[in-house]
Each structure stands twice: as C-alpha cells, then as structure tokens.
Amino acid sequence: MQFDVVVIGGGLAGLSCALRLSEQGRRCAVVSNGQSALYFASGSLDLLAQLPDGTPVAAPLDALPALAQQAPQHPYSLMGASQVAALANEAQQLLQRCGLAMQGDSRMNHLRVTPLGTRRATWLSPQAVPTTPLDAPLPWRSIALLGIEGFLDFQPQLAASSLQRQQGVDVLVGYLHLPALDRLRNNPSEFRAVNIARVLDMPEQHAALAEEIRRLADEAEAVFLPACLGLEDDRALQALQQRLGKPVMLLPTLPPSVLGMRLHQALRQRLVQLGGVLMPGDRALRAEFDGGRVTALYTRNHGDIPLRAPQLVLAGGSFFSNGLSSDINGIREPVFGLDVYDRAERADWCQRDLFAPQPYLQFGVRTDAQLRAVRQGQALDNLYAIGAVTGGYDPLQQGCGAGVSLLGALHVARHIVEQGGDA
Ligand SMILES: Cc1cc2nc3c(=O)[nH]c(=O)nc-3n(C[C@H](O)[C@H](O)[C@H](O)COP(=O)(O)OP(=O)(O)OC[C@H]3O[C@@H](n4cnc5c(N)ncnc54)[C@H](O)[C@@H]3O)c2cc1C
The missing domain is CATH 3.40.50 (Rossmann fold)
Incomplete structure (x- = not known):
C-alpha cells in the first residue's frame, strides 16, 4: 500500500502531523493501536512552564534561550527559538480550524484550576475550564x-x-x-x-x-x-x-477525560474529512531499511503486505503508550530500533522521591534538528520522530508535553512539504 506519508501513532503528535500534511494535499495513513495520552489528559495544553533548573516560566517564548543553555537536546532547542514561536502560532490556528475554542497564547502562560483546587501554569485551555x-x-x-x-x-x-x-x-x-x-x-x-x-x-x-x-x-x-x-x-x-x-x-475528572477526548475527536474528524486514512487497532511491528532509508513498514493487521511511503513519522508515545519499552537490557524503541537517550544503570532511571523529576521521563528517541530519527548514530533520511516518543525533555517537570507534540508535528510537516515540493 502506497502513501505519501505513513504516521505511526494516533495521539496528539501523530494526528496533528497527519492533519497538517493532509491540509497540504499529502496522502497520509495513520497506524495506531491504542488509546492516546489525550484520553488521560487534562485537556489543557502545556508549552513550557518550568526550566530544568526549576525556575518557573511565565513567558514561554522568552525562556527559550535559557532552555537551550540548560537542555540543548530539548526538542525546542533543536528546532530553534524562532521556529518554536512561529509553530506555536501555527498550532493555535490548526486547533481553531478543528473547531476547538481554546483560551491562552504562547506569549504568556495562564493558570488553570486543577481537580485538586490548586492552579497550574499552562499554554492553552478549553474555554470551559x-x-x-x-x-x-x-x-x-x-x-x-x-x-x-x-x-x-x-x-x-x-x-x-x-x-x-x-x-x-x-x-x-x-x-x-x-x-x-x-x-x-x-x-x-x-x-x-x-x-x-x-x-x-x-x-x-x-x-x-x-x-x-x-x-x-x-x-x-x-x-x-x-x-x-x-x-x-x-x-x-x-x-x-x-x-x-x-x-x-x-x-477535569479522572480518566477517561472528556476534555481530552474532545480534542482527540476534533483532530481525528478533520483528518478524516481531509481524506486521511486511519488504521485504528493496527500496530506497526517492524521495518526494512536500505542504507539510511526505511523502505517498508510491516503491521500486525497487514501481515506480509508492507506499507510503503517516501516519508514516515514515528509518533508512538512514551512508555505509557508502548512507543518505548524497557527490559533487562535497557530502553528500546521497538519498531525501528532507534537510538535512545537513556541511562545505562537501572538504579539511575528513577529517583526515590516520588515528587522529584524522574530521569526516565527524559528517555526517548534521539533526533537531529529536523527531528529525523537517529539509528546507529546516523539520522535516517525519511523517518522523523515526534512527541512523547522523543527524548531529551521532561514533560511533567518542564510542563511542555503537548507543546513538544504539537510543535514537533508541525515542524516535521513543514519539512516534509518543503522537501517534497507541491503535492
Ligand atoms: C497520563 C498522561 C497525561 C498527560 N496529560 C497532559 C496534559 O494534561 N497536558 C499536557 O500538555 N501534556 C500531558 N501529557 C503529556 C503528553 O505526553 C503529551 O501532551 C501528548 O499528548 C503526547 O502525545 P503523543 O501523540 O506524542 O503520544 P501518545 O498520546 O502517547 O500517542 C501515541 C499513540 O501511538 C500508539 N502506538 C504506540 N506504538 C505503536 C505502534 N507500534 N503501532 C501503532 N501505534 C502505536 C499508542 O497506542 C498511542 O495511541 C500527559 C501524558 C500522560 C502519559
């Protein structure tokens, strides 16, 4: 089966990337085998709420130079401050085109009231919150x-x-x-x-x-x-x-989250309207390579018939969604065998203090500045990695999970379109 782009993972990152590409005339397939983190999320989208050193962030875009110093491997640092600013705007417009009325903007965080009655800094919140x-x-x-x-x-x-x-x-x-x-x-x-x-x-x-x-x-x-x-x-x-x-x-309530599901539904609906092909319940299993290119992707439901596309995007999420796995030998990205940020000693994966930043949250796929996935030390020509499957940042401590997913998705979509010319 031939597509312009095959996306693995139908969460916030995968759907937004496929959606943006479909808006620009690319024929996209999204292979996704489970519920995304949106079903468990607050419905508010974080851009950057805290620097790695613990400094609270009021104005996310102004904090990007400090972030680049403290975390050069953070996806925002790889993309660059001016890209991040432009993509944050683009992300807000994309959500609007999906009919999602959100409050907030990237120049200044706001506080949302949590189910515990505390207030938490975030970027965009549903109007109802x-x-x-x-x-x-x-x-x-x-x-x-x-x-x-x-x-x-x-x-x-x-x-x-x-x-x-x-x-x-x-x-x-x-x-x-x-x-x-x-x-x-x-x-x-x-x-x-x-x-x-x-x-x-x-x-x-x-x-x-x-x-x-x-x-x-x-x-x-x-x-x-x-x-x-x-x-x-x-x-x-x-x-x-x-x-x-x-x-x-x-x-927000405990999962399933109505506010998160609404976001998921809106993205999904627009993608389908634009002709995107969804393959729910299917799982990407393995790939074939020719030098630095992925040439075929095999999935559970398609058996021996591979999915082929000039470009592929991995958006499989983190451990929570099985986009990453861990075993006795270490941390793995199971479909392509990509290089990951991790720590060799298992004792260093977690901190004893439950509320301290957990090192394993920074684990994930390595990419270059275009978010092309790295395998055996080389960035692959036609495989990108976006969202929670990527490493180098802590979505919880830094309050940046949704921003990394959305902005990474748009960054990659832009790059794929620029590379491929007009559809
Ligand atoms: C419980 C939880 C709550 C969160 N709440 C918030 C929040 O309120 N605000 C915020 O900003 N951030 C939140 N985050 C951070 C969150 O990671 C990001 O916001 C974002 O939703 C992640 O999107 P994603 O598309 O990268 O990954 P995911 O949402 O995890 O989606 C990945 C998808 O890929 C599928 N998949 C995995 N492997 C394969 C495969 N081999 N083949 C096919 N499909 C595959 C999975 O089943 C899943 O559907 C939360 C994270 C978690 C875990």
Missing part, C-alpha cells in the same frame, strides 16, 4: 463546587479545601442528584465521565440539570462541575449558563 492570569486571583468570591451523586472520579471536597485555603473564596460543596443518571449509576464501571456526558449533553436534560444546580448553588457567583458535559462542543454548557445566568465551568 476556569483560568486566571498568572498574577491574578479567581474573579469570584463564592463558588459552588458540585459533584455527581455516586460518581467517584471527581471529589469536590478535595478541590474545595485548597480553593478555600489558597484562594480565600467561599466554596459550597454539593452533589447533583439526577434521575436521568440512575441507570448508569447502577453499574459502577459504566458510571464514567464519558457516559455521563452522553446523557447530560442531550438537550432534553438541560432543564433538569439547571434546576438541580439552582437548588444547590443559587447563592454562588460561579459553578464548577466535573467535566461530564460537552463531549463534542460547548452547546450544553452554554445552554446551562443561559438558564442559570452565571458562569458554569468544568474541572
């Missing part, structure tokens, strides 16, 4: 924080106590009782955010939901709910706000 500028308090004096009766993946008391303590706001805690959810509630494994959203998004449920919120939270200036609403868009939330006449906002 409560946020503040870095130096401003929450704009309300009283908030109603409402859980859903029997729903265990969001505990309003957790957020309430830190919002009260750290933000000095009055927080009223309550639980929504909605008969429409009784059938789901009877089966705890079904009573998850996504299934709840499928019910609450139905227009015929909005009156009852608004009435229940009014009963519990009439006094509060704003209402925070678990993100169990708005699987496809903000229509349900807007209807609710109109009925209640006050801001109603969503906090």
